[in-house]
Amino acid sequence: MRKPALSDEILLSVEKPARYIGGEYNSYNKNPDDYPVKVAFCFPDVYEIGTANLGMQIIYEQFNRRDDAMCDRVYSPWFDLDKIMREKDIPLFAVESQRPVKDFDFLLITLSYEMCYTNVLQVLDLSKIPLHAVDRTEEHPIVIGGGACAYNPEPIADFFDVFYMGESETQYDHMVEVYKDCLEKKLSRKEILEQLAEIPGLYVPQFYEVTYHEDGTLKSFEPVNPHAKARIRKEACREMTPDLPYSIHPIVPYDRGMMDRVTMEAMRGCIRGCRFCQAGMIYRPTRNRDCEYVKKSIIEMLESTGYDEVSISSLSTSDYTDFKEVMDFLIPYCSERKINIGVPSLRIDAFSLELMGKIQEVNKSSLTFAPEAGSQRLRNIINKGLTEEEILNGAKQAFEGGWNKVKLYFMLGQPFETEDDVKAIPILADKIARVYYETVPKEQRHGKCQIQSSTSFFVPKPFTPFQWAPMCDAETFSRKAYLVKDTMREQLNRKSLSYHYHEEKQTELEGVFARGDRKLCAAIEEAYKRGCIYDAWGEYMKFDIWMQVFEEMGITLEFYNYRERSVDELLPWDFIDIGVTKNYLKREWERARQGIVTPNCREKCSGCGAAVFGGGICRENKN
Amino acid sequence: MKIRIKFQKQGALKFIGHLDVMRYFQKMNRRAKLDVRYTEGFSPHQEMSLANPLSLGMTSSSEYADIEFLSWPSRQELIDRLNAVNVPELWVLDARMLPEKAKNAMSITVAADYTLKFREGYKPEDIDAWYEKFFEYTAQPEIIVTKQTKTNSVEVDLKAQIHELERRGNDLFMKIDTGSHSNLKPELLLSSFYASMGQEFNELMFEMNRDELYGEEDGKLKALLDYGYDF
Numbered sequence: 001m002r003k004p005a006l007s008d009e010i011l012l013s014v015e016k017p018a019r020y021i022g023g024e025y026n027s028y029n030k031n032p033d034d035y036p037v038k039v040a041f042c043f044p045d046v047y048e049i050g051t052a053n054l055g056m057q058i059i060y061e062q063f064n065r066r067d068d069a070m071c072d073r074v075y076s077p078w079f080d081l082d083k084i085m086r087e088k089d090i091p092l093f094a095v096e097s098q099r100p101v102k103d104f105d106f107l108l109i110t111l112s113y114e115m116c117y118t119n120v121l122q123v124l125d126l127s128k129i130p131l132h133a134v135d136r137t138e139e140h141p142i143v144i145g146g147g148a149c150a151y152n153p154e155p156i157a158d159f160f161d162v163f164y165m166g167e168s169e170t171q172y173d174h175m176v177e178v179y180k181d182c183l184e185k186k187l188s189r190k191e192i193l194e195q196l197a198e199i200p201g202l203y204v205p206q207f208y209e210v211t212y213h214e215d216g217t218l219k220s221f222e223p224v225n226p227h228a229k230a231r232i233r234k235e236a237c238r239e240m241t242p243d244l245p246y247s248i249h250p251i252v253p254y255d256r257g258m259m260d261r262v263t264m265e266a267m268r269g270c271i272r273g274c275r276f277c278q279a280g281m282i283y284r285p286t287r288n289r290d291c292e293y294v295k296k297s298i299i300e301m302l303e304s305t306g307y308d309e310v311s312i313s314s315l316s317t318s319d320y321t322d323f324k325e326v327m328d329f330l331i332p333y334c335s336e337r338k339i340n341i342g343v344p345s346l347r348i349d350a351f352s353l354e355l356m357g358k359i360q361e362v363n364k365s366s367l368t369f370a371p372e373a374g375s376q377r378l379r380n381i382i383n384k385g386l387t388e389e390e391i392l393n394g395a396k397q398a399f400e401g402g403w404n405k406v407k408l409y410f411m412l413g414q415p416f417e418t419e420d421d422v423k424a425i426p427i428l429a430d431k432i433a434r435v436y437y438e439t440v441p442k443e444q445r446h447g448k449c450q451i452q453s454s455t456s457f458f459v460p461k462p463f464t465p466f467q468w469a470p471m472c473d474a475e476t477f478s479r480k481a482y483l484v485k486d487t488m489r490e491q492l493n494r495k496s497l498s499y500h501y502h503e504e505k506q507t508e509l510e511g512v513f514a515r516g517d518r519k520l521c522a523a524i525e526e527a528y529k530r531g532c533i534y535d536a537w538g539e540y541m542k543f544d545i546w547m548q549v550f551e552e553m554g555i556t557l558e559f560y561n562y563r564e565r566s567v568d569e570l571l572p573w574d575f576i577d578i579g580v581t582k583n584y585l586k587r588e589w590e591r592a593r594q595g596i597v598t599p600n601c602r603e604k605c606s607g608c609g610a611a612v613f614g615g616g617i618c619r620e621n622k623n
Numbered sequence: 624m625k626i627r628i629k630f631q632k633q634g635a636l637k638f639i640g641h642l643d644v645m646r647y648f649q650k651m652n653r654r655a656k657l658d659v660r661y662t663e664g665f666s667p668h669q670e671m672s673l674a675n676p677l678s679l680g681m682t683s684s685s686e687y688a689d690i691e692f693l694s695w696p697s698r699q700e701l702i703d704r705l706n707a708v709n710v711p712e713l714w715v716l717d718a719r720m721l722p723e724k725a726k727n728a729m730s731i732t733v734a735a736d737y738t739l740k741f742r743e744g745y746k747p748e749d750i751d752a753w754y755e756k757f758f759e760y761t762a763q764p765e766i767i768v769t770k771q772t773k774t775n776s777v778e779v780d781l782k783a784q785i786h787e788l789e790r791r792g793n794d795l796f797m798k799i800d801t802g803s804h805s806n807l808k809p810e811l812l813l814s815s816f817y818a819s820m821g822q823e824f825n826e827l828m829f830e831m832n833r834d835e836l837y838g839e840e841d842g843k844l845k846a847l848l849d850y851g852y853d854f
Contacts (some may be wrong), residue, residue, distance in 0.1 A: 023634075025651075303654065308649075
């Protein structure tokens with residue numbers, strides 16, 4: 001029997017003790033003593049959020065399927081336990097083995113969103129690992145960051161020994177081999193880091209020196225260790241072949257969590273090229289998983305877990321080449337077994353409506369559109385290849401098919417947005433409502449239609465054509481949101497319309513971290529020391545403390561968020577090569593300015609640079 | 624047909640709540656590919672119910688789930704198929720087919736056995752003296768306690784809810800009322816005992832295990848498993 005890290009007394013005194021006990025069905029419970037390479041894999045947020053993460057499930061499988069390595073999971077303790085652990089001096093532990101994180105060889109931390117950065121410090125701190133990589137010794141695990149935010153690792157560079165830019169599938173196995181070799185040779189921590197720095201996609205921040213111009217912008221970014229690469233090329237699988245690790249037997253948490261279902265990633269990457277979307281750029285090229293593999297895997301995942309829901313996931317599932325074939329197979333299989341099918345990220349067209357009609361036969365919930373911008377002008381600027389005609393047509397077909405609830409997602413504050421573009425949001429919502437009243441005869445209506453619009457605030461992200469764009473300040477954001485609200489009240493069908501928008505404060509911080517540099521490390525550390533943690537949870541975000549720390553350290557929102565960056569500026573993430581070239585991004589930024597739409601990868605190759613990976617859609621196009 | 628399944632709840636799974644156990648069972652049934660009956664309607668769900676909820680933090684060697692099946696294998700095969708896709712802490716121990724029109728475990732439960740072990744560090748210095756005082760307290764003709772409900776307070780006689788109390792080694796064994804018509808929690812009896820001495824009872828004092836659940840037939844207690852037959 002493994003020994004629990006927490007006593008019954010503690011477990012009975014905290015909220016949801018199931019977060020900390022492990023032992024879930026399908027979890028690997030490998031005894032750390034039996035494996036030379038021990039990996040603790042952390043999602044720096046609370047258990048329910050972490051267990052829902054697909055990337056983590058895949059990497060967990062990748063390490064555990066090896067016979068020379070074991071991998072346990074680590075999550076952020078919630079406030080109540082955090083307090084107890086500090087008071088009683090209990091070190092943070094992994095849920096499976098319940099062993100202290102400090103006893104592992106590696107601590108991998110997945111960085112899914114910028115607002116988790118103080119939780120990263122919490123995890124290091126509670127694990128009793130020095131916050132600064134340079135203060136660590138042979139006694140401490142090697143701390144590696146990965147995930148979407150690793151594509152601009154600079155704001156948290158001081159806290160990591162290594163970042164991995166790329167897809168786990170290509171280099172993590174190699175990394176284990178290199179590490180074993182290092183152990184055999186009894187290399188020092190520094191020597192091990194040098195060996196790791198040689199691995200493609202791995203970046204060791206302490207081997208680089210950064211200088212700044214007087215205005216705070218980057219002057220130079222140079223390796224200072226012969227093992228460190230001048231540029232880090234992202235690692236990507238050439239194709240999503242069936243031999244790659246996948247969580248075919250995913251862990252089944254006892255609680256319902258965020259995700260009470262199995263998830264099949266049908267496709268990686270996106271052909272669309274929306275100019276605000278970071279995922280759409282960093283995960284290029286678009287690669288399909290084999291249709292037979294997808295079908296077979298879904299069945300095995302359902303059978304191995306007992307879940308009654310499956311979700312087909314990707315950035316734009318309608319673009320998955322074998323989508324129809326998979327659904328034709330899945331619908332009868334699932335309806336016979338009373339299993340629900342969820343297909344997020346669908347484009348609304350005749351096919352998807354027919355499909356949704358089939359999979360939610362009785363309970364026609366709402367339909368979701370993501371036009372992202374209200375006016376056609378702005379949709380062209382952001383390269384959202386969706387016309388008003390397509391939206392209204394889709395809505396008409398949906399109303400004819402029996403739906404009467406439509407959800408619309410928009411972003412406020414995108415580049416070149418005018419007052420008219422903002423007002424276009426409620427006007428579009430009203431047009432959709434009009435379509436309903438024109439399409440559905442009075443006697444067939446079940447009350448009003450409900451058109452729900454919601455807006456989030458745009459945050460420019462690295463490796464997008466909008467990485468140079470100025471971001472709005474909180475006041476402008478609020479003004480825009482009020483303009484939507486007020487304009488909505490003026491619409492003919494105002495009683496059928498509703499509007500909701502997200503907090504702007506969190507967005508400002510997200511903006512700073514997203515395009516930040518190494519100067520932010522000290523500020524993040526200071527904010528953490530003053531009690532900032534769980535910033536992603538709006539209600540716990542201590543905005544005032546953040547602003548105070550920024551002010552004391554001379555960090556301004558003007559510099560990080562509000563100014564327009566020159567295309568000639570050296571950006572903190574320019575040393576990373578994601579395949580997609582800076583020239584392409586510049587071209588796209590210019591086309592945005594001119595409102596020119598760029599065709600998607602399947603229509604026409606735009607020469608973005610992702611072809612260097614030699615696979616996926618780039619190869620498809622050449623055949 | 625309805626089958627009553629007996630399972631344990633041990634180890635760290637004492638921290639999993641009642642509803643989560645319910646959801647766990649539904650998934651386990653699907654993993655075992657058992658032919659469970661589903662309800663009709665918009666969102667069909669498995670026809671199953673659990674016996675009395677177990678308090679969080681308490682283990683049990685005798686929990687019950689009543690599940691409706693459309694078709695079923697033999698008793699042993701059913702047990703084996705479930706355990707093949709089960710975690711050891713929730714091991715399925717036995718199963719019985721229930722007669723037609725049998726009431727569910729939840730509604731027939733009237734009593735339960737509990738074994739209370741002093742938790743490490745909480746054992747009284749003089750355990751004999753502790754038991755002497757305890758039995759002295761429970762030997763009274765009645766033990767009146769005021770129970771606070773949501774709307775008002777009621778007086779209950781705990782004594783009438785006790786079937787049996789016994790010291791077994793250092794452990795305290797209780798057979799007491801459990802169920803919807805009369806329910807005594809071991810910790811309520813203990814806290815009233817401590818209150819009588821002007822002290823507060825610390826719930827962490829004991830590790831508690833539920834050993835058995837009973838219904839009543841012809842004035843006698845009958846273990847829930849014994850309501851069904853082998854198949």
